[in-house]
Amino acid sequence: MRFKFHGQLLFFVLSIFLITSNGIPQNQNLKFKSLSSDDGLSQNFVSCIIQDQKGFMWFGTKDGLNRFDGHTFLVYQHDPFDTTTISDNFITALLEDTRGYIWVGTLNGGLNIFDRETEIFHRIHYTSNVLKTSEIDEIKSLVEDSQGNIWFGTRGEGVFKISLKKKDSFEISYAQYISNPAQSGSLSSNIVSTLFFDSKGLLWVSTLTGLDKFDFKTEKFIHYDIKTRNPEAPPNYFDGTVYSICETRNGDLWLGSLSGLVKFNRQNGNYKIFPNRYEVFRYGWGSVMQIVEDSSGILWLATPAELMSFDPKNNLYNYIRNDPSDQYSISYNSISSLFIDRTGILWVGTAGMGINIYDPKVNRFSIFA
Numbered sequence: 001m002r003f004k005f006h007g008q009l010l011f012f013v014l015s016i017f018l019i020t021s022n023g024i025p026q027n028q029n030l031k032f033k034s035l036s037s038d039d040g041l042s043q044n045f046v047s048c049i050i051q052d053q054k055g056f057m058w059f060g061t062k063d064g065l066n067r068f069d070g071h072t073f074l075v076y077q078h079d080p081f082d083t084t085t086i087s088d089n090f091i092t093a094l095l096e097d098t099r100g101y102i103w104v105g106t107l108n109g110g111l112n113i114f115d116r117e118t119e120i121f122h123r124i125h126y127t128s129n130v131l132k133t134s135e136i137d138e139i140k141s142l143v144e145d146s147q148g149n150i151w152f153g154t155r156g157e158g159v160f161k162i163s164l165k166k167k168d169s170f171e172i173s174y175a176q177y178i179s180n181p182a183q184s185g186s187l188s189s190n191i192v193s194t195l196f197f198d199s200k201g202l203l204w205v206s207t208l209t210g211l212d213k214f215d216f217k218t219e220k221f222i223h224y225d226i227k228t229r230n231p232e233a234p235p236n237y238f239d240g241t242v243y244s245i246c247e248t249r250n251g252d253l254w255l256g257s258l259s260g261l262v263k264f265n266r267q268n269g270n271y272k273i274f275p276n277r278y279e280v281f282r283y284g285w286g287s288v289m290q291i292v293e294d295s296s297g298i299l300w301l302a303t304p305a306e307l308m309s310f311d312p313k314n315n316l317y318n319y320i321r322n323d324p325s326d327q328y329s330i331s332y333n334s335i336s337s338l339f340i341d342r343t344g345i346l347w348v349g350t351a352g353m354g355i356n357i358y359d360p361k362v363n364r365f366s367i368f369a
Helices: none
Strands: 002-004 033-035 046-051 057-061 064-068 073-076 091-096 102-106 111-115 120-124 139-144 150-154 159-164 172-177 192-197 203-207 210-215 220-224 244-247 253-256 260-264 271-275 290-293 299-302 307-311 316-320 335-340 346-350 355-358
Touching: 046 091, 046 346, 057 091, 064 091, 091 139, 102 139, 102 150, 150 192, 192 244, 203 244, 203 253, 244 290, 253 290, 290 335, 299 335, 299 346
Parallel strands: 046 335, 139 192
Antiparallel strands: 002 073, 033 355, 046 057, 057 064, 064 073, 091 102, 102 111, 111 120, 139 150, 150 159, 159 172, 192 203, 203 210, 210 220, 244 253, 253 260, 260 271, 290 299, 299 307, 307 316, 335 346, 346 355
16 A cells, blocks of 8 residues: 655755864754654654665655655555555565665565566565564565675574576575574574675674674684673673674774674674773663764764764764754654765664754755755
8 A cells, every 4th residue: 555645756955065064063063854754754663764776765664665755755555455565564674676676674574575667566485494483574684795686684584595586577586594503604593683795795694692704605604702791781681692784984894782883803803892871871772773884984873772973083972862952953862773875964763753864064954845
């Protein structure tokens, strides 16, 4: 089912006004534009964000897939009587592949491919070798390799590789990689947070128990334990979890953990921890769920407590929180997704108040009419 909100479909460009200040802006200088259900967004929990080849922004929410053209939202939702609609309304992962297809991962409906030429969602059918312990079939992460194969990580069923049999066909073949304690080189855990291809084509997998690297020649995983808990912090089930992965322009690999950022050395497996202010008090609130790098080298971090930025040159965090007295402050503290578009604008998905938009190159925003 699709709901279209009225308005002319136009590719949008935010007006750019340069500022002269350098470095990370202080909290009071960050001005955000917000979009919510009042503006046509289908739901205010925004779990994932991408920009497609045509410039449209796509947002996954708890209640549908949203396409935004700068003025209006076009919403795609599940219709139980129409198999060409999306399989589930709770969207958890998005990817546009090199063919121009939009891959959509869901919480309970598996995987979909959206063909924009036909406006049809094709549901991808696969069988898991893991005995399911719940009805949840959550897809956490989607990436594409250099051969056009789609890899996705799940919460409880490991990693899948999907191959389209023909260029314009939606028939697939697939392989599954799962954890098997009795098998050397298997995936470390079936609970996967993020899949990431680095600049050298290596596949990295963040799991409940740390970080895995996939060896394409042997089809085995090399596991790295990442221990970040401060001894003064209370033990947590997710102490060894890696949530997110980001490679910066200078080739550094950064990981998100329960305590903060981790800089990982791919040559020797060593790492350095950069804890945020939640490493002991309110431990876990500062879990780094997503990392994106802007054009100046600043890392932006999505955490349950607030939006953070980190300056790798000075190893300094900046904390950005809602200020009820400032209409231009970020609208909500709990951050669920991040994306930097091709113009350098930061899109911030929140866990309850929609989308926030920040452009570090400007000192004011254009008006969405």
